[in-house]
Every structure is written in structure tokens, then in C-alpha cells.
Amino acid sequence: xxxxxxxxxxxxxxxGVLANDQISIDLKKGExxxxxxxxxxxxxxxxxxxxxxxxxxxxxxxVKGKKLxxxxxxxxxxxxxxxxxxxxxxxxxxTVTENVMLGDEYLLPGGLLDRKKAANRIxxxxxxxxxxxxxxxxxxxxxxxxxxRVEIIKLLFRHxxxxxxxEPTAVLTPQEVNELFSIMKKLVEQGKSIIFxxxxxxxxxxxxxxxxxxxxxxxxxTTLPKETNQxxxxxxxxxxxxxxxxxKEAAVTGxxxxxxxxxxxxxxxxxxAVDNVSFEVRxxxxxxxxxxxxxxxxxxxxCLTGLTRPVAGKITLLGKNVTHANxxxxxxxxxxxxxxxxxxxxxVLPYSIEDNLILNTWYExxxxxxxxxQRKVIxxxxxxxxxxxxxxxxxxxxxxxxxxxxxQQKVIVAREFSRPIKFLVASQPTRGLxxxxxxxxxxRIIEKRDQGCAVLLVSTELDEVMQLxxxxxxxxxxxxxxxxxxxKTTREEIGLLMAGVKQAAV
Amino acid sequence: xxxxxxxxxxxxxxxIFIEEIRKNSLTVTILAIVSGLLVGGLIAAVTSENVYAxxxxxxxxxxxxxxxxxxxxxxxxxxxxxxxxxxxxxxxSSGSWDAINRSLAPFFESLVxxxxxxxxxxxxxxxxxxxxxxxxxxxxxxxxxxxxxxVATSLKGWPALVHVPLALLAGAAAGGFWGMIPGWLKxxxxxxxxxxxxxxNYIAFRLSEYLLNGVLGDPNKATPISAPxxxxxxxxxxxxxxxxxxxxxxxxxLMAFLVYWLLFKTTWGYELRTVGHNPxxxxxxxxxxxxSIVITMVLSGALAGLAGANEVLGVxxxxxxxxxxxYGFDSIALALLGNSHxxxxxxxxxxxxxxxxxxxxxxxxxxxxxxxxxxxxxxILAFIAAPAIIRTIYRLKEPKPELETPAVxxxxxx
Numbered sequence: 001x002x003x004x005x006x007x008x009x010x011x012x013x014x015x016g017v018l019a020n021d022q023i024s025i026d027l028k029k030g031e032x033x034x035x036x037x038x039x040x041x042x043x044x045x046x047x048x049x050x051x052x053x054x055x056x057x058x059x060x061x062x063v064k065g066k067k068l069x070x071x072x073x074x075x076x077x078x079x080x081x082x083x084x085x086x087x088x089x090x091x092x093x094x095t096v097t098e099n100v101m102l103g104d105e106y107l108l109p110g111g112l113l114d115r116k117k118a119a120n121r122i123x124x125x126x127x128x129x130x131x132x133x134x135x136x137x138x139x140x141x142x143x144x145x146x147x148x149r150v151e152i153i154k155l156l157f158r159h160x161x162x163x164x165x166x167e168p169t170a171v172l173t174p175q176e177v178n179e180l181f182s183i184m185k186k187l188v189e190q191g192k193s194i195i196f197x198x199x200x201x202x203x204x205x206x207x208x209x210x211x212x213x214x215x216x217x218x219x220x221x222t223t224l225p226k227e228t229n230q231x232x233x234x235x236x237x238x239x240x241x242x243x244x245x246x247x248k249e250a251a252v253t254g255x256x257x258x259x260x261x262x263x264x265x266x267x268x269x270x271x272x273a274v275d276n277v278s279f280e281v282r283x284x285x286x287x288x289x290x291x292x293x294x295x296x297x298x299x300x301x302x303c304l305t306g307l308t309r310p311v312a313g314k315i316t317l318l319g320k321n322v323t324h325a326n327x328x329x330x331x332x333x334x335x336x337x338x339x340x341x342x343x344x345x346x347x348v349l350p351y352s353i354e355d356n357l358i359l360n361t362w363y364e365x366x367x368x369x370x371x372x373x374q375r376k377v378i379x380x381x382x383x384x385x386x387x388x389x390x391x392x393x394x395x396x397x398x399x400x401x402x403x404x405x406x407x408q409q410k411v412i413v414a415r416e417f418s419r420p421i422k423f424l425v426a427s428q429p430t431r432g433l434x435x436x437x438x439x440x441x442x443x444r445i446i447e448k449r450d451q452g453c454a455v456l457l458v459s460t461e462l463d464e465v466m467q468l469x470x471x472x473x474x475x476x477x478x479x480x481x482x483x484x485x486x487x488k489t490t491r492e493e494i495g496l497l498m499a500g501v502k503q504a505a506v
Numbered sequence: 507x508x509x510x511x512x513x514x515x516x517x518x519x520x521x522i523f524i525e526e527i528r529k530n531s532l533t534v535t536i537l538a539i540v541s542g543l544l545v546g547g548l549i550a551a552v553t554s555e556n557v558y559a560x561x562x563x564x565x566x567x568x569x570x571x572x573x574x575x576x577x578x579x580x581x582x583x584x585x586x587x588x589x590x591x592x593x594x595x596x597x598x599s600s601g602s603w604d605a606i607n608r609s610l611a612p613f614f615e616s617l618v619x620x621x622x623x624x625x626x627x628x629x630x631x632x633x634x635x636x637x638x639x640x641x642x643x644x645x646x647x648x649x650x651x652x653x654x655x656x657v658a659t660s661l662k663g664w665p666a667l668v669h670v671p672l673a674l675l676a677g678a679a680a681g682g683f684w685g686m687i688p689g690w691l692k693x694x695x696x697x698x699x700x701x702x703x704x705x706x707n708y709i710a711f712r713l714s715e716y717l718l719n720g721v722l723g724d725p726n727k728a729t730p731i732s733a734p735x736x737x738x739x740x741x742x743x744x745x746x747x748x749x750x751x752x753x754x755x756x757x758x759x760l761m762a763f764l765v766y767w768l769l770f771k772t773t774w775g776y777e778l779r780t781v782g783h784n785p786x787x788x789x790x791x792x793x794x795x796x797x798s799i800v801i802t803m804v805l806s807g808a809l810a811g812l813a814g815a816n817e818v819l820g821v822x823x824x825x826x827x828x829x830x831x832x833y834g835f836d837s838i839a840l841a842l843l844g845n846s847h848x849x850x851x852x853x854x855x856x857x858x859x860x861x862x863x864x865x866x867x868x869x870x871x872x873x874x875x876x877x878x879x880x881x882x883x884x885x886i887l888a889f890i891a892a893p894a895i896i897r898t899i900y901r902l903k904e905p906k907p908e909l910e911t912p913a914v915x916x917x918x919x920x
Contacts, residue, residue: 307789328792337790345790348783359780359791368773 002065004029004193005050005081005162010059012045019045020056021217027162027195030188034208035197038237038434040404042217043197047164051083052076063162082155083164088147092140096133097122100154118157125156130186144292145176152183163187164195169203173292174462174495181207199237199435201230202463213237238436246442249450251470254283257423257454258304263313265296265303273299275478276313281423286445286455288469288486290462292498296478297458298340301427304456305337306330318422331360333423336416340427340458342405346412349401353393354382356400357415389414390440406437413444424448427458442468462494476500534893535843537900539857542886543580549881550874551575578872586867587616587860607745612863614751618821620859622647622830624758625813626837627844627851628765629681629806634846635769636802637782642688642703643810644834645710646681650811652714653680654818655732655825656722658739669738674757674815681811682804684710689803693796699803707834715827722825732825741820754820759852761809766848778802810834839887858883 003026012020020042027033037043048054050061052070061068063079070076076083090099097119106114106121119135126133131149139147148168155163165184169177184194184207198204204211205225213220213236220236234242258281265274273296281287291297302308304315306327315323317333331337339345347356358367358378366377382396391410393403400408409429416424426445430438445468449455459465465472469486474497481497551557551572561568589612597605626643633640640646654677661669688702717723718730726733741752769775781788781798788795813833818825840858844850865879889896896902 305790306792326792327789331792339790344784345786348780348787350783351780355776358776359787362776362791363773371773372771373773373776 003027003062004064005195006062007046007050008060008062010046010049010056010061012042012049012054012056018217020049023059023214023217023219025212025219025222027193029193030191031209032184032188032194032196032207034204034211035195035214036199036201036204036211036233036237037214038199038436039406039432040434041214041237043214044166045217046214047083047166047195047197050076050081050164077155077158077160080160081162081164082158082160084148084151084155084166084168086167086170088151090139090147090150093138095136095138096142096150096153097135099139099150100135100157104158121157122153125153129156129190130183131156143176144171145173145179148172148180149183152187161192162195163192164197166197167199168196169198169200171293173498174491175499177203200463201233204233205230215239234435238434240436242435242439246439246446246467248446248468251285251449252452253285253470254452256280256282257318258456259314259316260304261314261316263300263303263310263315265299265308265310267299273478274303274310277475277478277480278313279473279480279483281454281456283422283454284449284452285470286449286457286468287483288465288472289456289458289475289480290465290472290494290498291460291475293460295475297427297460297475300475301337301340301425301456301458304330305335305425334421335423335425336419336421338409338412338416338424338426338429340431342408342412347400347408350399352382352397352399353386353391353403353411354378354396356411357382357385357396357418359415361419385414385418389417406433409433409437409441413441417444417448421448422453424453424455425458426455428460429457430459430461430464438464462491462498466491466494474498533902534896535845535890537896537902538889538893539886541889541896541899542882545885546878546882547576547579548572550579550878553875553878554873575872575874579868579874579878582868582870582872582874583861583864585864585871586612587864588613604746607749611749612867614745614749616856616860616863617755618750618752618859619863620855621755621758621820622813622817622833623837623840623855623858624755624762624852625816626810626833627840627855628758628761628848629685629809629813630837630841631844631846631848631851632765632769632809633802633806634841635782636778636798637785638689638692638799638802638806639700640685640703640803640806640810641700641838642685642706642710642807642834643813643837644830644832645703645707646684646807646810647814647817647830647834648710648714649684649814650677650681651814651818651825651829652717652722653677653811654815655735658735658819659722659733661739662736664736664738666738666740666742669736670741670819673735673739673819674812677811677815677818678808679811681814682808685803685805685807685810686800689800689807692803693799714825718825718827724824730827734824735818739819740823741816750821752820754816757812757816758855761812762848762852765809769848774801810837813837836883839883842887843890 005027007026008024010020010023023042023046035043045054049056050070052072052075055071061070063081068079070079091102094102097115100122101118106117108114122133122135125131131153133146133149133153139150152163168180172180184196188194196208208225210222210224211228211233212222213233215237231242260280261278263274263277264272267273275296277300279287289297299308303310306322306325306329309324313323314321317330317335320333322330322333343349348359361367362373367374367381379396385391386393386396389410391414392407400411403411424445429441429445433441445455445457457465457468466486471483472486472489472494473480473483474494476498477500481500481502484493554575557568557571557575560571589609593609597609626647629643629646630640654673657676658669658673661672684706688699688706691697691702692699715730718732722732724731724733741754743750743752745751769779777788777793778798780791780793781795785795814830817829822829836858840854841851844854861879861882865876868874869876
């Protein structure tokens with residue numbers, strides 16, 4: 001059968017980087033083709049070329065046998081190629097109908113919008129593909145999973161039959177992921193074809209018809225789920241053997257390091273974000289906090305690390321009351337913090353690796369004496385850490401803005417782990433990182449645990465929480481619904497709790 | 507916490523602008539200056555009646571006239587700001603100190619003109635480094651000058667060794683106080699420093715008019731001007747008349763060094779720069795944003811205050827209402843041109859000083875209006891602020907775009 005989409009020998013160079021190197025892939029009608037690769041492998045560049053955002057230096061694109069010249073997303077849509085971006089392109093204060101027809105409006109005579117006709121069309125589409133939405137509701141009131149449906153409807157509304165989904169599961173709960181995949185199945189049954197970009201191995205194995213792995217801008221291989229396994233795919237992605245399941249011994253827990261009692265924290269718009277939360281973290285254990293993004297985890301972490309003050313409750317750290325302590329005090333007692341947004345909070349991007357490594361200790365001996373920075377001491381220290389933590393950079397004077405996400409995160413880990421710490425708050429420590437870096441950072445975290453450090457792990461990646469934690473607390477709408485033993489629980493149980501369903505018998 | 511977060515949102519666009527400009531390479535800066543001079547010369551030609559008259563005769567004559575205007579303009583600018591080379595050589599070979607002094611006077615006068623620019627440029631640059639826009643340098647200059655003139659006129663019979671530093675300190679303190687007010691308002695209430703420093707300018711202007719018409723004014727004069735300052739408060743001159751070169755220039759260089767040292771060698775500077783680059787990371791590291799803001803505004807104001815003190819003690823020896831010809835505003839441009847780096851600021855201040863000084867000669871001998879220099883400064887700044895123009899004209903390569911795969915990694919992988 002002739003493929004509906006074919007990319008032949010696509011090459012794209014950026015100054016100093018070969019982003020895509022002779023990439024050829026094809027997509028058959030009615031197929032879900034997964035494009036698997038680490039961040040920076042060139043997946044997104046490739047899709048941006050297909051979508052008309054970049055021009056390839058070499059190579060050709062064929063849609064249904066015809067050569068396609070794309071110079072803008074409009075051309076791509078015209079040829080039936082549509083893309084759902086990782087970050088949605090929706091106007092929150094518009095209704096579903098308004099968003100869907102934005103840029104492709106139905107008009108009444110006189111130039112007024114024909115909302116009714118558009119809404120009918122949306123209902124038609126939603127019935128045909130099981131994409132339940134209410135055309136009149138506002139985007140800002142809809143959960144993320146439904147917003148994603150609106151994005152898909154936007155493409156179907158424009159008669160796209162080749163859909164590109166860029167990391168579509170990153171923002172969804174496990175239940176929403178399952179719903180998305182049943183929608184995808186329905187779409188391909190009715191003749192649509194899907195390219196599904198991801199770095200999650202499990203999803204690929206479960207839902208893809210075919211898998212193409214990309215590494216360093218090149219196609220490493222194309223395979224079928226039944227002919228491979230997760231470990232093999234991971235090795236293809238990274239180019240070396242990868243240990244997917246981190247080995248860890250049973251936790252040897254000690255005294256409580258952190259105790260939180262009835263904590264209440266407001267968010268920046270003065271709404272209650274953390275609602276009467278109590279828990280403790282003991283030395284030598286990892287307490288994982290699972291939950292869908294935006295259920296109070298960010299505010300909880302900011303409060304525990306002294307960046308905001310709670311409105312009620314008590315925080316005790318190593319026997320000291322730190323309820324109203326500032327970030328400096330909390331840090332000096334022995335807290336390390338891997339912040340959830342490494343570029344916003346964790347690094348000063350224009351600074352060198354060296355200067356970023358002293359971000360928490362710049363005023364302390366031996367890095368400073370009588371308020372003068374000791375450049376030589378700092379450089380020696382930085383060189384040592386660059387080597388020990390395997391930070392890939394020409395030298396310690398390289399600006400962190402020039403590093404990849406994985407290496408930026410290693411700079412933070414190097415800084416935080418090289419102090420005598422007793423309590424580690426790791427917030428989304430591996431978000432957006434490649435498999436190799438994830439493996440590395442997970443090992444370091446477990447190492448800290450085994451050294452007797454109390455670890456609070458906050459992650460929206462269920463796999464990560466399940467793998468690393470000894471106990472798991474699930475946060476939903478600012479509350480901790482339950483704390484479960486990581487060895488006894490199941491993905492399903494946690495998934496339901498993340499969606500706010502509290503079972504009677506736990 | 508919310509106020510500080512709002513603060514950050516508001517400064518966001520400004521800070522991005524500064525960060526963008528800071529990425530400019532030295533090549534872009536130099537090309538911007540060259541382009542500014544070229545376009546400025548063209549404007550001088552276009553506004554010259556001779557050129558139109560020549561075009562009336564023939565096209566060739568017109569082109570010739572353009573080149574003549576160009577040549578005359580920049581020749582006058584050069585001789586006005588550096589001196590006449592032939593005269594300098596003649597003076598040196600004659601061996602007469604007086605002749606040498608006279609022939610080099612234009613050069614030293616340019617340094618005199620550059621001195622307040624160095625102080626004020628440092629003031630603005632220091633603010634930029636910490637992510638603050640101190641638009642109030644002009645007002646801080648005035649307040650500094652007022653305090654200086656008060657100390658320099660009211661203390662009598664003091665030795666110069668005490669009187670001069672005291673008068674300088676008074677200027678710095680007053681400027682620092684003037685800068686502290688918007689700094690404090692920003693730190694405590696989140697009020698934007700751009701608005702408040704501008705408002706503080708107006709208060710400073712009216713305050714100086716009020717004081718110069720009143721207690722600080724010279725009762726023997728009809729115009730609002732202070733009494734001449736005590737001779738003991740003069741910043742000593744190094745050469746006889748007409749050379750006005752004085753010690754203020756070296757004080758300015760010392761300040762540039764101190765600012766450099768503070769910013770790049772000390773823990774305080776590390777803290778200030780961190781706050782400037784990324785306030786979130788600074789907060790994460792346990793730094794106090796509010797303290798950094800207040801300290802920076804005080805230091806910035808003090809440097810601007812020194813610009814005013816310098817003019818009073820080194821050049822004018824009194825204070826009139828119109829004594830600053832917009833040094834505070836020019837210094838914003840100058841700090842951008844100097845990439846907010848103390849050394850860059852000194853070089854940019856020298857450029858501005860030479861342009862200003864040369865402009866007078868340009869008007870006298872080439873008949874080019876002095877305002878062309880302002881146009882020239884504006885052009886240079888426009889090119890600095892819009893590096894894309896310069897890159898397009900001279901076909902320079904774009905700085906590397908931030909890709910998902912950085913060059914470093916790919917090279918290692920292969």
C-alpha cells in the first residue's frame with residue numbers, strides 16, 4: 001500500500017549542529033507511527049519541517065504520492081497535515097467553537113461569525129470520533145484532557161487526515177492517557193493516520209503500530225512493538241545499555257527529618273493551594289508526591305524551601321521550627337532543593353557553570369574570604385564537580401545557557417549534592433530529560449537516600465514516583481488524599497487517587 | 507511575595523531588552539559607531555545649503571559638495587576634540603610648555619567633557635546590571651550638585667585636602683539619598699523605578715530652582731545662580747589656562763575601577779548580578795532582592811551625584827539652574843553603548859566627550875549645527891539597540907540560535 005506520507009532524506013543543519021541527517025520515514029494509512037527519541041534527537045525539528053516552520057536543506061516530502069512544498073503551517077494544513085503541539089495553542093477566554101474556527105471562520109452575510117454552523121460541525125466531528133466536547137464552553141473552564149480534544153477537533157475541522165501529536169501525554173493523568181489512546185484508535189479506524197512523538201517507552205509499546213527511533217538526528221531503526229521490548233528501545237534511543245529499573249535496597253529509615261502539620265499555603269492569586277496538609281519524611285526514605293500538575297505541589301515545595309510563607313500550620317525541620325524561616329535559613333539547616341523549573345529558579349543562565357555551582361555558597365569559605373570571591377578555589381572546585389558529575393561542557397567557564405537540559409540539571413544536582421545535606425526536595429527532577437540523564441539522576445537520588453538523607457520527591461511522572469519512592473502521597477486539589485506503601489500499591493490505585501477518586505477500602 | 511513577583515513581571519520587558527543588547531559583540535558596537543558617523547555625515551550634507559546649490563550647477567558638483575561637507579565636518583570635529591596635528595607637532599618641536607599646553611588643550615577639554623559622562627554612565631550601568639532602570643541620573647546630578655555647592659560655599663577656611671573630599675562626599679550622599687527613595691519604594695511597594703526616578707527628576711529640578719533663587723543663590727546676582735565656591739573646594743587643575751583638565755577625571759577612573767571590582771570580584775557584586783540576571787534564582791539562593799535593589803539605587807544615585815559634584819568643583823565653580831546639559835539622560839544611551847561594563851562605559855564616555863567638545867569647533871568652522879551631534883549620538887544608539895540592522899548591512903552572522911541540541915553535545919557525540 002502506498003504511504004500517505006513519506007519523508008525522504010530530510011537534512012537540516014543549524015550552525016554547528018546537524019539536527020536532521022538524511023531522515024527517511026513513511027506513514028501508512030490508518031497507522032499510528034511512534035517517533036521515539038530523546039530530547040534533542042531531532043524529532044521536533046523534523047516535525048517543524050513537515051509543518052512548514054523550517055525549510056529543510058535537503059530532502060523531499062510526499063503526501064499521498066504528491067511532492068509537498070510547505071513554507072507555512074497553512075500549506076501543511078491545506079495538504080491535510082495537522083499538528084497538536086505540546087503546548088496548546090488555544091485562547092482561554094474563547095469558547096470551544098470560537099477556538100476551533102479561529103483562522104478558518106464561518107461567516108454570515110455581513111461578516112458576522114456563524115457560530116451555530118461551526119458548533120454543529122464540531123458536534124458532528126465529536127460524535128464521529130468519540131471526542132466529547134461542549135462547543136459552548138470556555139477553554140479556561142476545561143480540564144487539560146478536554147483542551148487537547150479541542151486541539152484535535154481543530155485539525156479535523158480543517159479536514160486534516162495526517163495528525164502529528166507532539167508529546168501528547170505529558171500533561172495528562174493516566175486515565176486521560178487511556179482516553180486519548182482510545183480516541184487515537186478511533187481516528188485511525190476511520191482512516192486517519194497519526195504520527196505520535198514521545199519519549200515514553202511504555203506508551204509506545206502499548207499503542208503504536210510501528211516505532212521509529214531517532215538518535216542524534218539520524219534514524220536508528222524502525223521496528224514493531226511485538227518484535228522489541230522497552231529495554232531494547234531505550235538502548236536504541238541512548239546508544240548504550242540502559243538500566244530501566246533502578247536497583248534499590250529496602251529503605252533503612254531513621255528519625256523524622258521533616259514534619260508538616262496542617263499546612264495551609266496560598267498561591268499567587270491568593271487562593272488556597274495547599275489545604276491542611278500533614279506528613280513526615282524520615283531519614284533514609286523517599287516520600288514521593290504524585291499528582292497531576294497544578295494540584296498544589298508547586299506551592300507546597302516553595303513553602304517547604306522557604307520561598308513563600310504558609311498562612312497556617314507548622315513545619316519542623318530537624319527539630320527546628322522553620323514555619324516562617326526564609327530560604328537562606330532553610331538551606332543552611334541542611335536542605336537541598338532541585339527546583340521544578342531549572343531555568344527559571346535553579347540556574348542563572350548567562351553565568352558560567354562555575355558561577356552557578358556557588359549559587360548557594362557564594363558567601364562561605366573557602367569560596368569567599370572577607371567578601372572577596374576566591375576565583376581560583378571556585379574554579380578548582382568547579383573543575384572537580386564537572387568531572388565527578390559528568391557535566392558535558394568544554395570547561396567550567398562555559399555559560400550554562402549553552403548546555404543541554406540534561407547537563408543543566410547535572411549542574412544543579414552537582415551543586416545541591418556537594419553540600420552536607422540532610423533533606424532533599426527534588427521537584428520534577430527529570431522533567432524533559434533524556435533517558436541517560438534520567439537514569440543518572442535517579443541513581444544519585446537513591447544514593448543520597450542510602451546515605452541517610454530524607455528525600456521528598458515531587459513528580460507528575462507516575463513511573464518516576466513508583467520507581468523511586470518508598471511511600472507515595474497523592475495530592476489532589478491541595479490535599480493529600482492518601483499515603484500508600486510504594487511496594488504494595490498499583491498504578492491503577494495511584495491513577496484513581498490522582499483523579500480525585502478515593503476508594504473506601506484502602 | 508506577590509509584590510516582588512509583580513515587580514518582576516513589570517521589569518521583564520526592560521530586562522529582556524538589556525539582555526539582548528548585552529549579547530552584542532564588540533564588532534557590532536564598533537560598526538554601529540562607524541555607521542552612526544556615516545549617516546550623521548550624510549545628514550549634515552543633506553541639511554547643508556551648499557550641497558543644494560552645487561546640485562543646482564551639476565550632479566558631479568553636488569556629489570563633490572557632499573564629500574566636502576563630509577570632510578569638513580569630521581575634520582572640524584577632529585581638530586575641535588583632539589587638536590590641530592600640525593600645531594601640536596610645531597608646539598612640541600618649539601619646546602615651549604605654553605605652546606604645547608595650548609595646542610593640546612582641545613584634547614584635554616574632551617577629557618573634561620567626558621568626566622561627568624563617566625560618573626553618570628557608571629550610575630546607569632550599575633543599575634542595568636541589577637536589572638534596574640535608573641532614569642533619574644539627571645535629578646541625582648542636580649541634587650548632588652546642590653549639596654556640593656552648599657558644602658563648597660558655606661565652609662570657609664578649610665584646607666583643600668579636607669574640603670574637596672567633603673564636598674565630593676556631600677554630592678555622593680545627596681545623590682545616593684535621591685536614588686534611595688525610588689529604590690526603597692520599589693523594594694517595599696513594587697512601585698516601578700522608571701516612573702519614580704522620572705518623578706524624582708522633576709522634584710530635583712524644581713528644588714534646585716527654589717534653592718538657587720533662595721538660600722543657595724548669590725544675593726548679588728539677578729539670575730538664579732549660586733555664589734562662587736571657595737577656592738579650597740576646587741578640584742585642582744593640572745595645567746595652566748586655557749587647559750581646564752582637573753583631578754575629577756582621575757576620580758572618575760577610580761570610580762570605574764571600584765564599580766568593576768565591586769561587581770566582579772566581591773560577594774556583594776555576585777549577589778547584585780544574580781539579582782539582575784535572574785531574581786527567581788536569587789531568591790532561590792536565599793538572597794534578599796529588596797536589599798539589593800535599595801543598595802543598588804543608593805550606589806547608582808551616589809555615582810550620579812558625583813557627576814554633579816565634579817562639574818561644580820572642577821569646571822563651573824558655581825551652580826546655575828541649567829548647569830547640566832542632559833548628562834543624566836545621555837548617560838542612559840552611554841551605558842547601553844558601553845554594554846553596562848565599567849570599561850565600556852569609560853570608552854563610551856570618552857567617545858561622547860570627544861563628540862561634544864568637537865561639536866563646538868564643528869559649528870564654528872564648518873557651520874554645522876551643534877545639534878548634529880545629538881543626532882549622531884541617537885543614530886549610534888539606534889544601531890546598538892537594533893543590532894539586526896547592523897548585521898544585515900554588514901552581513902554578519904547571527905549569533906547561534908539556542909537549539910534543543912547545543913553544539914557542544916553533538917560534537918562530543920561524534
